Amino acid sequence: MENEEKQEPSPLPPPKQTAKKRTMRRLPPLLRLTRRTVVFLSLTLIATILFFITGNRQTFLDSNLTMILRVAAANSIALSFFSLLAALQCIFFTFTNKRIRLVLHLVCYVLVFIASTAVIFISLTINLLSEGIDF
Numbered sequence: 001m002e003n004e005e006k007q008e009p010s011p012l013p014p015p016k017q018t019a020k021k022r023t024m025r026r027l028p029p030l031l032r033l034t035r036r037t038v039v040f041l042s043l044t045l046i047a048t049i050l051f052f053i054t055g056n057r058q059t060f061l062d063s064n065l066t067m068i069l070r071v072a073a074a075n076s077i078a079l080s081f082f083s084l085l086a087a088l089q090c091i092f093f094t095f096t097n098k099r100i101r102l103v104l105h106l107v108c109y110v111l112v113f114i115a116s117t118a119v120i121f122i123s124l125t126i127n128l129l130s131e132g133i134d135f
Contacts (some may be wrong), residue, residue, distance in 0.1 A: 027105075028093055034086040035105070038112060041079040045119065048072040066127055073123040080116040083109045 027035065052068045060068075090106040093099065 027102075028089075028097075031086065031089045031093060031105075034082060034089060037082050038079065038086055038109065041075060041082060042112060042116075045072060045075045045079055045116065048075055049119070062130065066130060069123045069127045069130075073120055073127070076116040076119040076123065080113050080120065083113040083116060087113065 026032070048068060048071055052065065052072060055065055055068060087106055087109040090102045090109060094102045094106070
């Protein structure tokens with residue numbers, strides 16, 4: 001035991017990741033901005049739908065409910081636009097950067113686009129039916 005050399009800790013910190021490895025894991029800046037917009041619009045759409053449901057249970061005025069439906073429709077129109085834009089960006093960056101993990105993002109954006117399009121039709125249909133159909 002006396003013959004064993006003790007290794008002194010090196011004064012240098014361990015090597016950090018290279019800049020290339022860090023940039024490979026990050027999304028392109030435009031796609032990051034679009035992703036944040038899609039997440040924000042998705043959360044506000046969920047909040048608006050929950051607000052409509054609770055307002056319907058608490059018997060809000062009809063004018064308030066139609067306003068909430070119009071806000072939900074406008075929000076879902078913006079969400080469908082940005083999710084479609086993000087899906088197109090994923091396709092573009094998949095081919096240019098040859099990153100296969102962007103396909104998972106593409107699938108998520110397509111699902112968000114389908115859901116937001118369904119919310120557009122549902123909210124506009126409820127709004128149309130609540131106004132009444134005159135012949």
